[in-house]
Amino acid sequence: MKYLIEIKRRRSEKDEPYFQTFEYETELESATAAAALAELNRRKPLRDINGAECERIVWECSCMQKKCGACAMVINGRPQLACAAVLNEQKGSKIKIEPLSKFPVIADLYVDRSIMFEALRQIGAWLDEEKRAGDKNNELLYEASRCLQCGCCLEVCPNFYSGGDFSGMAALVPVSRLLEELDGKQSRSLRKQYGKHIYNGCGKSLACRNICPAGIDIEKLMVNSNSVMLWKHLFKK
Amino acid sequence: MNRINIIGSGLAGLSAALTLAENGMSCRLISPMPSERAQSVMAEGGINAALDTMGENDSAEQHFEDTMKGGVFLADPNAVWGLCSDAPAIVNRLCDLGAALRMQGSSPVLRNFGGQKKKRTAYAKSSTGKILMTALIDAVRKYEVSGLVERYANHRLEELIIESSQCRGVKIKNIRNGDIIPLTGAVLLAVGGMNSLFPGLTTGTVINTGDVTAEAFFKGAELYNLEFIQYHPTTVSVPEKRCLISEAARGEGGRLFVMRNGEPWYFMEDKYPEYGNLSPRDVVSREIELVKKESGCGNSVYLDMTKLDSNVWKNKLSDLRDECIELLGKDPAAEPIEVSPGIHYFMGGIGVDEKHRTNIKGLYAAGECACQYHGANRLGGNSMLGAVYGGRIAALTAMEENRQEQQPEEKTDIIKGDGCPVMTESSISAEAAGILKDSLGIFRSEEKLTKALAELSALYENESDPVMKKRLLLGRAVLLSASERRESRGAHTRTDYPDRNDREFRKTTVALYKDGNVVVSMRDIPVKRGQADEISDRDKEKKV
Numbered sequence: 196m197k198y199l200i201e202i203k204r205r206r207s208e209k210d211e212p213y214f215q216t217f218e219y220e221t222e223l224e225s226a227t228a229a230a231a232l233a234e235l236n237r238r239k240p241l242r243d244i245n246g247a248e249c250e251r252i253v254w255e256c257s258c259m260q261k262k263c264g265a266c267a268m269v270i271n272g273r274p275q276l277a278c279a280a281v282l283n284e285q286k287g288s289k290i291k292i293e294p295l296s297k298f299p300v301i302a303d304l305y306v307d308r309s310i311m312f313e314a315l316r317q318i319g320a321w322l323d324e325e326k327r328a329g330d331k332n333n334e335l336l337y338e339a340s341r342c343l344q345c346g347c348c349l350e351v352c353p354n355f356y357s358g359g360d361f362s363g364m365a366a367l368v369p370v371s372r373l374l375e376e377l378d379g380k381q382s383r384s385l386r387k388q389y390g391k392h393i394y395n396g397c398g399k400s401l402a403c404r405n406i407c408p409a410g411i412d413i414e415k416l417m418v419n420s421n422s423v424m425l426w427k428h429l430f431k432k
Numbered sequence: 433m434n435r436i437n438i439i440g441s442g443l444a445g446l447s448a449a450l451t452l453a454e455n456g457m458s459c460r461l462i463s464p465m466p467s468e469r470a471q472s473v474m475a476e477g478g479i480n481a482a483l484d485t486m487g488e489n490d491s492a493e494q495h496f497e498d499t500m501k502g503g504v505f506l507a508d509p510n511a512v513w514g515l516c517s518d519a520p521a522i523v524n525r526l527c528d529l530g531a532a533l534r535m536q537g538s539s540p541v542l543r544n545f546g547g548q549k550k551k552r553t554a555y556a557k558s559s560t561g562k563i564l565m566t567a568l569i570d571a572v573r574k575y576e577v578s579g580l581v582e583r584y585a586n587h588r589l590e591e592l593i594i595e596s597s598q599c600r601g602v603k604i605k606n607i608r609n610g611d612i613i614p615l616t617g618a619v620l621l622a623v624g625g626m627n628s629l630f631p632g633l634t635t636g637t638v639i640n641t642g643d644v645t646a647e648a649f650f651k652g653a654e655l656y657n658l659e660f661i662q663y664h665p666t667t668v669s670v671p672e673k674r675c676l677i678s679e680a681a682r683g684e685g686g687r688l689f690v691m692r693n694g695e696p697w698y699f700m701e702d703k704y705p706e707y708g709n710l711s712p713r714d715v716v717s718r719e720i721e722l723v724k725k726e727s728g729c730g731n732s733v734y735l736d737m738t739k740l741d742s743n744v745w746k747n748k749l750s751d752l753r754d755e756c757i758e759l760l761g762k763d764p765a766a767e768p769i770e771v772s773p774g775i776h777y778f779m780g781g782i783g784v785d786e787k788h789r790t791n792i793k794g795l796y797a798a799g800e801c802a803c804q805y806h807g808a809n810r811l812g813g814n815s816m817l818g819a820v821y822g823g824r825i826a827a828l829t830a831m832e833e834n835r836q837e838q839q840p841e842e843k844t845d846i847i848k849g850d851g852c853p854v855m856t857e858s859s860i861s862a863e864a865a866g867i868l869k870d871s872l873g874i875f876r877s878e879e880k881l882t883k884a885l886a887e888l889s890a891l892y893e894n895e896s897d898p899v900m901k902k903r904l905l906l907g908r909a910v911l912l913s914a915s916e917r918r919e920s921r922g923a924h925t926r927t928d929y930p931d932r933n934d935r936e937f938r939k940t941t942v943a944l945y946k947d948g949n950v951v952v953s954m955r956d957i958p959v960k961r962g963q964a965d966e967i968s969d970r971d972k973e974k975k976v
Contacts (some may be wrong), residue, residue: 257470320570341562377720
């Protein structure tokens with residue numbers, strides 16, 4: 196199978212972006228965008244379809260199997276993990292790869308997602324006191340522990356923008372674990388932060404519903420956290 | 433203030449950072465990516481502790497015995513006793529941090545795992561690493577805000593600063609712009625395995641290159657037991673790597689078979705009736721390769737999970753099933769999955785003592801990068817335990833040894849980079865990788881190892897890139913360690929020395945870079961003492 200991989204490139208944030216196309220051939224039916232990028236970067240020298248010598252493609256990658264969120268990017272218009280984007284499941288043999296657009300670009304497909312981690316610090320996403328998870332809400336706590344912090348949900352969110360008050364589902368998911376576990380004083384302050392950084396900003400478009408590469412049931416966590424914030428905390432032990 | 437520089441932010445690094453912060457000591461947590469991208473999030477099956485919540489009369493003593501036996505008596509028994517006796521407290525603490533392990537009431541449910549007869553493995557489906565990491569990341573975040581933990585989330589180690597046999601600090605590089613930052617203070621390495629030596633053949637990440645281990649070796653750190661590389665019996669090939677099918681699959685009832693004369697032969701159950709499919713990983717991997725060569729047998733081994741109960745799929749392995757469907761296009765509940773051994777863990781690594789000190793003062797190591805606890809073969813469920821416990825012990829030692837120490841004034845003169853992201857090759861060349869793959873498989877021999885050493889030396893001479901050169905040096909140390917161990921034990925099987933030889937080789941293999949040469953020697957294993965001794969005495973009594 197032969198693919199044309201078109202990549203949006205940029206040497207640094209200050210430089211103008213441009214597109215470069217590469218030919219990629221593979222016998223593997225399960226070849227992914229990540230496999231293509233890894234193979235292109237092994238070429239010495241790397242040449243585009245016009246034969247021009249190119250610099251290696253800058254992108255982030257760690258586990259290569261959907262467990263770490265490093266390789267999130269926009270592939271044929273859809274934010275997804277490159278390691279899960281099977282090429283022959285895409286429309287046509289031309290694959291367009293761009294960096295996530297809601298974050299500052301460092302170079303090529305490598306973006307600075309530190310605002311996601313900063314948001315969690317700002318919200319105060321931790322347990323002040325030890326709190327053992329019991330079997331009662333095990334499934335919900337498990338689900339809320341699975342966020343990859345990849346940023347795909349923020350990419351499709353009409354309400355999220357860098358520098359805004361709204362931190363999006365990438366904050367809701369981890370915070371929903373803590374909201375479920377906490378009671379007392381810290382619960383009050385976390386509920387307040389939840390209101391400010393998550394609840395108030397969410398337009399309930401649910402654009403993020405089917406985008407999570409980890410398949411987290413975002414709606415369920417949102418419904419639960421919203422109800423904890425509004426009334427359910429009154430009935431906690 | 434004295435600050436500890438922790439390199440690596442996976443389970444061991446986070447555990448160390450949390451330990452230091454809870455004791456009021458500051459640290460820097462340095463890693464090329466955030467903790468969410470660390471290899472620890474990939475750990476699947478569970479974490480061992482003799483919590484005895486399943487009414488099987490389990491105990492720390494039995495955990496100790498299984499761990500020593502699984503590692504074929506090569507681990508430091510005192511360190512292993514520390515690990516096993518502390519394990520229940522470690523897992524309880526993780527529960528108290530809110531980790532969403534599978535619980536019954538307020539106690540973790542335990543599952544069976546390889547090389548252990550008692551249910552001892554706490555879990556969260558087959559995503560245990562991710563769930564523990566989430567709890568630890570949240571716990572450490574609190575101290576990031578208070579200032580005790582300073583994160584450097586896009587930096588990698590450039591150089592260890594060693595002066596007169598003491599580690600004085602590190603130079604780290606900002607991978608986004610190339611800036612080099614010198615930092616003083618003791619250094620705790622928690623950098624994982626050496627995946628860059630085996631591209632495409634491991635189940636781990638591409639960021640766990642082993643470069644830091646190579647740098648430590650280059651600077652005089654001793655590396656122990658490098659020849660012991662764990663081939664996990666059940667992995668599958670996916671683009672660019674091997675993908676793990678968790679041991680939990682067999683822990684919950686999965687069976688291995690090969691087609692023999694047209695019939696499935698459940699060879700592990702026939703050959704190893706005691707542990708069957710849940711024999712230690714070294715045993716299972718070796719058998720998988722051997723049965724393929726037996727007469728009448730096919731060349732493929734399958735993992736049969738089709739008889740598993742629907743509740744098991746729903747509550748314990750739903751993620752594993754989804755993964756098989758997605759990655760392989762096969763539903764393991766409906767058809768057996770073809771599996772083969774793949775590199776999963778490095779038992780060897782940076783040599784540390786019981787307190788996680790290396791031979792260089794001020795340099796500590798924990799987690800997979802350190803050689804501790806697992807001997808010649810690691811038991812499933814002991815790696816996460818070793819990482820959390822080892823990170824904690826290393827941090828306590830570093831704290832004890834550096835709290836009072838007067839340090840030279842911090843220099844902060846940053847060497848400016850060119851402003852462009854730093855790109856490093858994730859592995860050694862295809863040629864070098866081929867050499868290591870052929871010689872360091874499950875079955876090894878002097879002939880192959882000697883040939884590989886010569887070929888790798890030639891590549892080393894012609895290599896000019898300093899990072900690649902250090903990787904090849906590390907590769908050389910692995911080959912030499914494998915060559916010097918002229919016996920078969922655990923994950924190291926020599927076709928030319930098929931027997932275990934305790935007299936000469938129940939020892940630690942020590943590799944050292946000295947005067948431009950890699951030197952390998954054998955060192956005695958520490959003698960049991962205290963509680964560990966009592967166990968062996970009790971053993972003797974039983975035998976009498």
